[in-house]
Structure formats: C-alpha cells, structure tokens
Amino acid sequence: xxxLLARPRVLLSISTLLLAALALYMLTxxxxxxxxxxxxxxxxxxxxGITSPDISSTQQIIVWNIRWxxxxxxxxxxxxxxxxxxxxxxxxxxxxxxxxxxxxxxGAALGAAIxxxxxxxxxxxxxxxxxxxxxxxLVYFFGQRSVHIRSDQQLxxxxxxxxxxxxxxxxxxVALHSGQMQMILFWLMGSLTNYxxxxxxxxxxxxLGLAGALLYARDLDVMALGDExxxxxxxxxxxxxxxxxxxxxxxxxxxxSVSGIIGFIGLIVPHLVRKLIGPEHLILLPLxxxxxxxxxxxxxxxxxxxxxxxxxxxxxxxxxxxxxFFLYVLYTAGRRIQ
Amino acid sequence: MDxxxxxxxxxxxxxxxxxxxxxxxxxxQERPQQGPAASYDKPQRIVSMSPGNTEILFALGAGxxxxxxxxYSDYPEExxxxxxIGGYHAPDVEKIVALSPDVVFAMTDIQTKYIHILxxxxxxxxxxxxxxxxxxxxxxxxxxxxxxxxxxxxxxxxTLSTQLAQVRKLVGDAPPRRTFLEVWxxxxxxxxxxxxxxxxxxxxxGINVSADKNVDYTPCDIETLYAYNxxxxxxxxxxxxxxxxxxxxxxxADIAAVKTNQVFxxxxxxxxxxxxxxxxxxxxxxxxxxxxxxxxxxxx
Amino acid sequence: MNILQIQSxxxxxxxxxxxxxxxLAVTAGQFISxxxxxxxxxxxxxxxxxxxxxPMSGTICLHDKALTNYSRRELAQQxxxxxxxxTMQEYxxxxxxxxxxxxxxxxxxxxxxxxxxxxxxxxxxxGVWDKRLQSCSELSQGERxxxxxxxxxxxxxxxxxxxEPTAHLDVSNQFSILHLIKKLALNKDMAVIAVMHDINLALxxxxxxxxxxxxxxxxxxxxRDVATSYNLRQLYDMDFTLHSDAAATYVRPNIME
Numbered sequence: 001x002x003x004l005l006a007r008p009r010v011l012l013s014i015s016t017l018l019l020a021a022l023a024l025y026m027l028t029x030x031x032x033x034x035x036x037x038x039x040x041x042x043x044x045x046x047x048x049g050i051t052s053p054d055i056s057s058t059q060q061i062i063v064w065n066i067r068w069x070x071x072x073x074x075x076x077x078x079x080x081x082x083x084x085x086x087x088x089x090x091x092x093x094x095x096x097x098x099x100x101x102x103x104x105x106x107g108a109a110l111g112a113a114i115x116x117x118x119x120x121x122x123x124x125x126x127x128x129x130x131x132x133x134x135x136x137x138l139v140y141f142f143g144q145r146s147v148h149i150r151s152d153q154q155l156x157x158x159x160x161x162x163x164x165x166x167x168x169x170x171x172x173x174v175a176l177h178s179g180q181m182q183m184i185l186f187w188l189m190g191s192l193t194n195y196x197x198x199x200x201x202x203x204x205x206x207x208l209g210l211a212g213a214l215l216y217a218r219d220l221d222v223m224a225l226g227d228e229x230x231x232x233x234x235x236x237x238x239x240x241x242x243x244x245x246x247x248x249x250x251x252x253x254x255x256x257s258v259s260g261i262i263g264f265i266g267l268i269v270p271h272l273v274r275k276l277i278g279p280e281h282l283i284l285l286p287l288x289x290x291x292x293x294x295x296x297x298x299x300x301x302x303x304x305x306x307x308x309x310x311x312x313x314x315x316x317x318x319x320x321x322x323x324x325f326f327l328y329v330l331y332t333a334g335r336r337i338q
Numbered sequence: 339m340d341x342x343x344x345x346x347x348x349x350x351x352x353x354x355x356x357x358x359x360x361x362x363x364x365x366x367q368e369r370p371q372q373g374p375a376a377s378y379d380k381p382q383r384i385v386s387m388s389p390g391n392t393e394i395l396f397a398l399g400a401g402x403x404x405x406x407x408x409x410y411s412d413y414p415e416e417x418x419x420x421x422x423i424g425g426y427h428a429p430d431v432e433k434i435v436a437l438s439p440d441v442v443f444a445m446t447d448i449q450t451k452y453i454h455i456l457x458x459x460x461x462x463x464x465x466x467x468x469x470x471x472x473x474x475x476x477x478x479x480x481x482x483x484x485x486x487x488x489x490x491x492x493x494x495x496x497t498l499s500t501q502l503a504q505v506r507k508l509v510g511d512a513p514p515r516r517t518f519l520e521v522w523x524x525x526x527x528x529x530x531x532x533x534x535x536x537x538x539x540x541x542x543x544g545i546n547v548s549a550d551k552n553v554d555y556t557p558c559d560i561e562t563l564y565a566y567n568x569x570x571x572x573x574x575x576x577x578x579x580x581x582x583x584x585x586x587x588x589x590x591a592d593i594a595a596v597k598t599n600q601v602f603x604x605x606x607x608x609x610x611x612x613x614x615x616x617x618x619x620x621x622x623x624x625x626x627x628x629x630x631x632x633x634x635x636x637x638x
Numbered sequence: 639m640n641i642l643q644i645q646s647x648x649x650x651x652x653x654x655x656x657x658x659x660x661x662l663a664v665t666a667g668q669f670i671s672x673x674x675x676x677x678x679x680x681x682x683x684x685x686x687x688x689x690x691x692x693p694m695s696g697t698i699c700l701h702d703k704a705l706t707n708y709s710r711r712e713l714a715q716q717x718x719x720x721x722x723x724x725t726m727q728e729y730x731x732x733x734x735x736x737x738x739x740x741x742x743x744x745x746x747x748x749x750x751x752x753x754x755x756x757x758x759x760x761x762x763x764x765g766v767w768d769k770r771l772q773s774c775s776e777l778s779q780g781e782r783x784x785x786x787x788x789x790x791x792x793x794x795x796x797x798x799x800x801x802e803p804t805a806h807l808d809v810s811n812q813f814s815i816l817h818l819i820k821k822l823a824l825n826k827d828m829a830v831i832a833v834m835h836d837i838n839l840a841l842x843x844x845x846x847x848x849x850x851x852x853x854x855x856x857x858x859x860x861x862r863d864v865a866t867s868y869n870l871r872q873l874y875d876m877d878f879t880l881h882s883d884a885a886a887t888y889v890r891p892n893i894m895e
Contacts, residue, residue, distance in 0.1 A: 016353050032436030062435050065459045117553075121450040178527055179554035182427055183448055193428065195455035215745070222737050226725055232688060233793070234714025234741030278773075279728045311428075 008283045015290045019075070019297075026071050026297050027063055029304050034059050072199055073192050073258065074300050075293035078265055080206040080255040082292025083285055084248040085266025086273075087213050090220045090281070091241060092152055099252040099266035101156065103163030107135025108256040110170045113184045117177040124187075125196060125257045131166075132253030138162050140245070152227075190260035190315020192300050202254045209251035210289055216240050217281035224279060262315040264322025265292050378462075380486035381440030387452070388426045391443040391466070392417050393613035394478055397494060398487045406437045413607065413615070431455055441484055468612045470537040471620065475499055477612070494614065501617045502541065508635070509543030509628040517544035517627065518568035518595070519609075521555060523584040526563070530556045535609050538616065542623035543631075544570065560588060570627055571595035574606040602626045640665055640702075641796050641829045642687065647696035649679075649686045655694060656682045657853045664797070669823045669830040671840035674850035675874060680833040683850070684799045687831065689713045700797070714741035718790035720800045731777070731785050732770035735761055738792030757792050764788035764818060780811035787815060791822065798823070800832040804839065812836075816843040841865055842886045849873050865889065 028039045042063040084099035092101070099105075111131025115124040143151065143158030174181050213220075219240045223230045227237050255262075269292045270284065277283050299317045385406040386392040392411035395404055401416055408426045411417045421437070424430040426445065429452055434442060439461060444453050446467040453463050464484045466477040475498055482491020517539050521527040529535045530551035539546045547566040548556060563584075571593070573583040585593075585601055595601055604626075608619030625632045642664035650656040656679035664670065674680050685691040687698060689705045698705045700716055708716075718738070727734065738760070739753040749757075761767040764784045774782055783803065790798060798819070804812040820843045823830045831848075834840040840847060840861075847864040849856040851873055857864045865887060870878040877892040 013348075013350075016350065017348075020353055030432045031430050032432040062432055066432050066435060066455065069455075119447050121447065124451075175557060177553050177555075178557060179533070180448075186427055191428070193431065193451075195431075195451050195458070197454075197458075218737075218740060218743070221729070221733070222740055224727065224729075225737070228690065229719075229721070231690060231710065232714065232717075232719040233737060234711040236710050274728070278730070278733075280733055311425075313428075 008277070011277070012283070012286055012290070015287060015294075019290050019294050022294055022297055023071050023075060026074075026301050027067050029301050030062065030067055031304065032062050034062055039063050069195065069199065070192050070300065071297065072203075074296045076199065076203055076206050077192070077255045077259045077262065078269075078292040078294070078296030079289035080202075080209060080251045080292075081262065081266040082269040082288040082295075083210050083213055084252045084255075086270035086281070086284055086288045087220065087244050087248045088266070089270055090224050090279075091244060092156060093224065093226075094156070095271065096267070097156075098263070099248065099255075100163075100261070100263070102139050102159035102249070103135050103166060104132045104249055104252050105256050105261045106163040106166035106170065107131035107133070107138075108253060109188055109261065110135075110166050110173070111257070112187050112260070113170055113173050113180075116180050116183050116187070117173060125194070128257030129253050132249065132256060135162055135166055136245075136249040136253070186313060187260045188315075189313035190262035190318075191313045192259055192296075194258050194260070196258065202258055205254040206251055209247045210285065212247040213244065213285050214282070216244060217285055220244075220281040221279070260313070260315055262296065262318055264318045264325075265295055268322050268325050269295055378440070381462075381484070383437065383439045383441075384485060385423065385434055385437055385439040385442045386411060387423070387429055387434075387442060387444040387449060389413070390468075390611045390613040391445075391481070393611065393615060394481050395443070395485070397614045398478070398482050398485065398490045400485050400487055403485070405439060406434060413611075435459055435461065443481060443484075469532075469534055471502055471541055471616065474612050474614075474616055475502075478614075498614065498617050502620065505543075505620055505624050505632075506541065508631045509624050512543055512628050512631050514540075514543050514545045515569045515627045516547050516566070516594075517570045517572060518547050518563065518566055520571065520573045520584055521606075522574075523582050523587065526558045526560075526584045527555050528558045530554055534612055534616075538609055538620055538623055542620055542627055544623070544627045560590070564590065564593065567593055568595050569598070569600060571601045572623070572626065573601070573603045574609060575603045576606050641700065642831075643697075643699040643702070644687070645697050645699075647686065647698060648694040649682060649691055649696075650694060651682075651691075653694075655853065657686070657850075660696070660855060662848070662855075662858065664829045664831065666796070666827045666829050667824055668846055669820055669832070669844045670846045670848055671832050671834045671837075671844040672848045672850060673834060673837050673840060673873070678850045679853055680850065681801055684719065684801055684831070684833060687797075688717055688719050688799055711741050714793065716795055717797045717799060718793040718795035720786055720790045720798070720803055727774045729774055730771050731761070731766055731774060731781075732757070734774055734785050735766075735770075735789045735792050738789035741793060756794065757788075760788040760791040761785075763791065763822070765814070779806050780808065780815075783807060783811070784815060787818070796828055798828055798830045800830065802833055802835055805835065812839060819843070837865075838888055841888070862887070 024043070027043070028034065028036050038059045042060050045060070046064055081099050085097070088097040088099060088101060089095055108128040108131045111127035111129070112124050115121055115127040139155065139158045139162045142162070143155035174184055219235050222233050222235050223237060223240065230237050270288050273284055273288045273291055277287060296314070296318070299321070300314045302317055303312055303314055382403055383405045384395060384400060384403050386395055386404060387408055389408060389411045392404070392407045393413055395401065396414050396417060401414070404417070404420055406423045407417055407420045408429060409422045409424060410426070411420070423433045423437070427448065429449070431452055434456065441462045441464060442456055444463055444465045446465040449465070453465055456463050464480065466480055468474040468477045475495055478491060478494055478498070482488055482494070519529055519535060519539060521529060528548050529546060530553040531546065531549045532552060533554040536546045536549065547568050548558065571585050573585065575581070583603070585596065590596055604619065604622055608615055608622060621632075621635065625635065640663045642662065644660055644662040647660040648655055648658050660683070672680050672683065682691065686693060689708065700708065705713070735757050736749060736753070739749055739757065743749055743753065758767060761770060764787050766781060766784045766788055769777060769781060774785065777785070783806075787803070800819070803819070804815060807815065816839060819830055819832070822828060832844070844861055846859060847861050848858045849864060849869060856873055857869045865880070867878050867880055870876070870889060878889045879892055881888045881890065
C-alpha cells in the first residue's frame with residue numbers, strides 16, 4: 001500500500017477504475033428486480049449499440065433512464081461536495097469547514113421552499129440555485145470589509161449569521177405553509193431522485209469547478225501555511241481566495257439545488273483522503289472527488305439495498321455515518337494534543 | 339510508467355463514458371410495446387400515485403385493472419392488497435416502471451419531477467389535482483375518459499353533481515355557520531382558504547373562520563381561536579380510536595361551540611382525500627352544520 | 639549596486655506611524671542584524687521591505703526599482719522571508735521546501751528536475767535532506783526551522799529577511815543556523831537582514847548592526863563601530879560592559895546591586 005501511495009498517478013487511476021466498477025454495480029441495485037446480465041445488455045446497447053433481443057424495454061428504461069441518471073448524479077454531486085469541502089478546509093484553515101459553512105445551503109433551501117409554497121415546483125432547481133448565489137453575495141458583501149488579516153474570520157461569521165437568518169426565514173415559511181411541510185422537509189434531507197431534463201449543466205459546473213481548483217492546487221498548498229507566509233512566497237492570496245470562493249460556491253450551489261442538503265461528504269471525505277495521502281492538493285483534490293463520488297454512491301446504494309433504510313433520504317444516511325466518524329476525528333485529535 | 343499511463347487513459351475514458359452518456363443522450367424512449375393499440379383506449383395496467391386517485395379508479399369499476407398504488411391507498415378494501423409503489427411524496431419510480439403500466443395517474447403539484455421522469459421514460463401520465471368539489475367531478479371525467487370507462491364516468495358524474503346540487507339546495511339559503519376545523523391538535527392546525535377542506539366547508543353551508551389565511555394548512559393559537567369564537571367546532575379524527583383534540587384538552591368553555599355543545603368529529607379520510615368519498619364528507623358536514631335542513635336526507 | 643535602497647521611509651498601521659525617516663542601503667554579502675527594544679517596530683520594518691506593508695511616505699527600491707512596481711510573484715523571486723512558523727503541517731519536509739520554488743514555477747507547469755536539484759541543494763546545506771520524507775509535524779522545532787530556512791534558500795532570493803529566526807531554538811541549533819546563514823550571505827551573493835533578540839548572537843555572526851529606537855535609526859554600520867557602550871546605553875537605557883577576545887565581542891549588562 002505504501003508503494004502505491006508513492007505513485008499518485010497509479011493511485012488515481014486505480015481509484016477511478018474502482019469507482020467505475022462501483023457505479024456499474026450500483027446499476028444492478030434497485031427495487032425492481034433486473035438480473036445482472038440484463039443490466040449489462042442495456043449498457044452494451046446504449047454505449048456501443050449492441051442490441052440484445054431478450055431485454056424488455058421496461059428493463060431498459062429502468063436501468064438507463066432511472067438508475068443511470070441516479071448513479072451519474074450521485075457521482076457528480078459527491079465529487080462536487082468533496083472538492084468544495086477540501087478547498088474550504090484549506091482556505092479557512094479550519095478542519096471543521098464544509099461546503100455549507102458559508103450559508104450556501106440555507107439560501108438554496110429557501111429558494112427550493114419558495115418554489116414549493118408558490119406551487120411552481122418546475123422552477124425548483126433554478127430557484128434553489130439562485131438562492132445559493134444570492135446568499136453567497138450577501139455573505140461576501142458583509143464578510144469582506146478590508147484586506148485585513150482577520151477577514152477569514154469575518155467571512156465565516158458572516159456565513160453563520162446569514163445562514164441563520166435564511167434558516168429563520170425558511171422556518172417561518174414552513175410554519176405558515178404547514179401543508180407543504182413534508183415536501184420541504186424531504187427536499188431538505190437530500191435526495192438523488194430529483195429528476196431533471198439534462199444533467200449537462202451540473203456536470204459542466206462541477207467539472208469546471210474541479211478544474212479551477214486544480215489550477216490553484218499549488219497555491220492552496222502554500223496558503224495552508226498561512227496567508228502571510230503565502231504572500232511571502234508569491235501567492236496572490238486575495239485573488240486566489242476570491243476565485244476559489246466563487247467557483248466552489250457555484251459548485252456547491254449547483255449540487256445543493258439538484259439534490260438538497262447532503263451533509264458530511266464535504267466534511268469527511270477530504271479528511272479521510274488527507275489521512276491516506278497527505279495534504280498535497282494536486283492529489284488531494286482529484287482523489288477527494290473520486291472518493292466523494294464513491295461515498296455518495298455507497299450511501300445511495302444502502303438506501304436501496306437495505307429495506308430497513310429504504311425510505312430514508314440519502315442526506316440522512318450520510319449524516320448517520322458522518323457523525324460517528326466526526327466524533328472519532330475529534331477524539332483522536334484530542335488524544336494527540338495530550 | 340508506460341503501463342500506468344494506459345491505466346490512466348482507460349479509467350478516464352470509462353469514467354467519462356459513465357458520466358457523459360446519460361447526460362448527452364436525452365432522447366425520449368419509445369413507449370414500451372405492451373400489446374395491441376386497444377390498450378390506449380382501455381388501459382389494462384393502471385398505476386395510481388395518490389389515495390384519492392385510487393378511490394376514483396375503484397369507484398369507476400377499474401379496480402381489477404389497477405396494478406400499483408401508493409402506500410396509503412387503503413380504500414376500498416381491495417386496494418389494500420395491491421402492490422405499493424411508495425408514498426405519494428416520494429414514490430419509487432423504478433417500481434412504477436417495473437409494473438409496465440399503460441397509464442399512471444399522478445398529482446400535478448407535488449409530483450412534478452416524477453411525472454417528468456415517467457414521461458421521459460415513455461410512460462403515459464395523466465395528472466390531476468382537484469382542489470374543490472367541482473374539480474373532483476372534472477377529474478373523474480378526465481380519469482374515466484383515460485381508462486375507457488366513459489359510461490361509468492358519466493354515471494358517477496351525475497350522482498356526485500346531483501348530490502352536490504341537492505346539498506346546496508337544502509343548505510344554500512340557511513345562514514352559514516362559523517366553523518373551525520381542527521386538522522391536528524398539537525400543534526393546533528386549521529385550514530386556510532387554499533385548502534380543499536375550505537371548499538367543503540363553504541359548500542356545506544359554513545364559513546371557515548380562518549378563511550383570511552391564503553394558505554392550505556395554517557397553525558393557530560388559543561388566543562386566535564378564542565377571538566374566532568366559532569359556532570361549530572369540527573375535529574378530524576385520524577384513526578378509529580382517536581379521540582384527542584385540542585378543544586377537549588383545553589379549558590375553552592367560553593367558546594360558542596363549546597357552550598352550545600357543537601363539537602363534532604369526522605373521519606379525516608372523508609375530508610382530506612379528494613375523491614368520491616369527499617361527497618359523503620360533504621353530506622356529513624352539512625348534517626353537522628345544518629341538521630334541520632338536512633334532516634330529510636336519505637342515507638343510501 | 640545596492641540590492642535594497644530605503645529612502646525617508648515612514649511606515650505604520652492605521653495612520654499611526656511606527657517607523658520614521660528610515661534610510662538604508664544594503665549590498666550583497668551584508669548580514670545586518672536589527673536590534674531594538676520590544677515594540678519598536680522591527681517586524682514592521684521587515685513587512686515593509688517584503689512589500690506587505692505600504693509605506694506612508696518615502697520609497698523602498700529593490701534593484702533600483704520601486705517595490706510597488708513588482709508583482710507579488712516577482713517580489714517572491716527576489717525576497718525570501720523566514721519567520722518562526724508555528725503552524726504544524728502534515729506536509730513532508732521535501733514538499734515544504736519545494737514550495738519555495740513556487741514563485742519560479744509558471745502556472746501551467748510543474749516542478750522541473752532543475753527545481754528538484756535546487757531543493758536538494760538547499761536541504762543539504764541546511765542539513766535536513768535526510769529527513770525529506772518525514773512529516774513536518776513529527777520533527778523538532780530546530781529541524782522545522784531549518785526546513786523553513788531551506789525553503790527560503792530554495793527561493794534563491796537576493797535578499798533574505800529573518801524575523802527572530804532563533805527564537806525557540808537551543809544553543810547548538812542557534813549557532814548552526816546562524817553559521818549557515820552567514821556562510822550563504824557571503825557565498826551566494828545575497829544580503830541578509832535579520833531581526834535578532836540576542837545582541838551577542840548578532841555580534842558573533844553579522845557584518846552590520848542596525849539599532850532602532852523610538853521608530854528611528856539610532857545607529858547603523860559595521861558591528862565594531864556600532865556596538866559601543868554609548869550606543870547601547872542610548873538604545874536600552876542601561877549600562878553595558880564590553881568584552882573582546884580573538885573570536886568576537888560580547889556585551890554584558892551591568893547589573894545594579
């Protein structure tokens with residue numbers, strides 16, 4: 001394993017293959033009983049046009065339209081959230097930061113809730129995304145007073161305050177429209193069944209976000225030493241932070257608007273990967289993306305494999321596994337200080 | 339190093355294929371060929387995505403053709419034995435598709451995205467969401483047309499609209515009674531004017547005291563209830579042994595409804611499920627609000 | 639040619655002036671120790687020279703070009719700053735020192751073998767090459783300080799700024815680091831400005847001394863010329879006794895009985 005860790009390119013390739021295998025396996029998982037050979041026939045048909053006579057079009061629809069979209073969405077959202085979390089943890093030098101720390105999720109939730117209570121659910125994704133962007137604008141406006149050394153803290157505080165305010169508005173909305181409470185709650189808990197016309201926009205946003213973060217991977221490494229030390233080493237800290245802030249927020253906003261609030265991926269996965277291969281961002285970011293995708297695939301798969309948790313939204317499952325892990329990290333960190 | 343480059347390339351291509359193909363191929367699927375074209379006019383495999391739609395389907399005599407219902411579709415009795423497709427907030431699309439339905443009946447508002455994916459999958463979806471009693475009758479027309487039960491549909495249409503007209507004739511002239519309808523006791527929840535139940539109250543000869551609220555359900559507190567001072571207090575009971583209610587739990591002896599012993603209870607299904615039984619609910623509500631005018635009503 | 643030229647510099651924070659009328663010319667080979675009582679603004683001077691703090695008036699020129707005309711990246715190619723970093727990082731020593739090449743590596747490419755050679759040389763000179771694969775958080779204070787110095791060296795700067803580089807180190811580490819810095823100043827055509835807290839250490843290794851008092855230059859020049867009991871009394875309001883031997887000059891404060 002150590003030998004593998006010393007060859008990052010190989011590690012990345014192998015993890016990508018594992019992810020692809022996991023995704024293919026997830027295509028066979030679902031409430032409708034589709035035999036494995038049927039799944040493969042559908043895949044061969046769609047990818048290479050090799051039609052097989054004995055698969056019914058029903059099976060085709062299930063595997064292709066329904067499951068594949070879900071699998072692709074899980075991979076896109078999982079990777080987007082993990083990369084955002086990794087960036088935020090470095091940018092704020094805070095191991096507890098996650099993509100929602102600046103209140104983006106609250107803005108998106110409010111947007112989605114508005115679409116629900118005004119009975120315009122076809123606008124849900126657009127309104128959620130708008131809410132996410134607006135909340136960031138608010139946070140950035142209040143959090144960036146000057147190029148002070150302490151502006152990180154100010155940004156985080158503004159994020160907390162704006163998030164709280166938006167949550168309050170959301171709660172008020174829910175209280176006034178109790179009839180839609182269940183629907184809003186379901187959205188909040190996160191799901192991968194928000195089917196949409198095309199996954200292309202969100203794929204583009206997440207891929208661009210990852211590419212942008214990779215572009216500044218070495219800057220992020222240097223920034224991890226401290227803002228001042230980074231400036232001494234030639235990093236344009238203000239510019240890099242602004243760029244990363246905007247791109248990760250777009251990524252997070254896109255993910256949240258299509259899948260609701262799926263927590264803990266942005267928090268846990270970067271930590272896990274860091275423990276595995278260290279903090280170098282050129283490997284941390286892509287591997288976090290891959291592991292985030294895999295993690296969400298697994299969580300979603302669990303909701304479909306285990307009948308006990310089949311009704312539970314995927315965001316709850318990630319939290320169910322995230323919290324004990326989080327506690328474990330706190331515990332070991334505390335031990336090390338002693 | 340050469341070998342790892344190939345590894346890299348293959349895994350990258352595979353991943354790209356996995357992600358891009360569903361994204362790029364948004365072509366609509368052809369409708370699954372189930373049988374002769376007659377199945378369009380008289381669909382043999384029907385799925386209902388709401389309890390109300392289930393009741394309508396059974397009332398139209400198509401119960402034997404129903405192959406899937408939502409988990410709370412418990413009326414009539416036969417509906418309980420049908421395969422379930424999940425709750426109506428988060429139905430399991432896979433299960434619906436696996437049932438190979440000829441037509442699926444959904445709710446317009448809260449099931450938009452599921453309607454979307456089903457249509458994309460080439461499945462025929464008919465969406466209705468009646469918010470008033472006349473809209474229920476219209477929905478029955480749509481559904482009966484879709485399943486090829488036009489005759490039964492016309493019959494039901496006639497029965498129900500007659501029922502409605504008769505109730506209106508009997509209670510329409512009597513002074514409407516101020517009514518508070520308790521949907522839930524803790525927290526106290528009542529209905530605003532966007533609620534289906536609001537329409538029921540109005541048609542039954544009542545005035546919804548919280549009609550000023552432009553929402554469907556709305557919370558209420560004891561002071562506001564006191565200020566409303568309703569003449570009639572109706573409690574929705576949610577199960578056979580459910581006798582809890584806000585009014586009995588509190589000491590609101592001064593409210594008109596309590597003073598004149600006008601506190602009643604109705605099964606929630608009759609008022610919360612837009613379907614044929616809503617008209618039974620209408621009658622029951624009218625009997626509560628205007629017992630004198632309704633005393634000659636024959637119960638079928 | 640002067641590496642650094644400071645003229646009539648006033649610098650401070652939030653319209654409060656910390657340093658006034660600073661004039662300084664620095665050439666290669668110099669090792670200047672900045673000595674001042676606490677709170678005089680030694681770190682402020684370093685921040686101004688590094689381009690972090692904008693002057694209120696006056697100019698700072700690097701290679702006869704005003705600091706403000708350099709980009710952040712260009713500055714980092716010329717000036718390296720060593721503080722006493724306390725952040726524990728999980729990066730390996732090698733990764734840490736490689737970051738010193740950041741200003742020299744263009745955005746869309748990675749480190750070249752040339753960069754790696756520079757890093758190795760820097761680490762060998764600092765005596766930390768054998769620890770290159772170890773995580774920084776596992777190393778001692780002294781080793782970490784050496785790694786940071788190696789990183790500064792990997793920047794291949796013309797001007798090395800140090801802010802109390804030996805603050806948390808034991809005696810042997812103090813000596814080995816200062817010895818290294820002095821050797822590099824001479825051999826690498828580099829100038830060194832170091833804020834020092836220990837005047838004796840400064841005397842042993844620097845070529846020049848800069849005394850700051852109340853935000854102004856009290857004295858600047860050759861060690862021997864500046865370290866007089868008169869100047870020291872002005873600086874610290876205390877009497878000092880000077881001892882000299884073949885190796886160096888030592889000062890000792892007179893303790894009142």
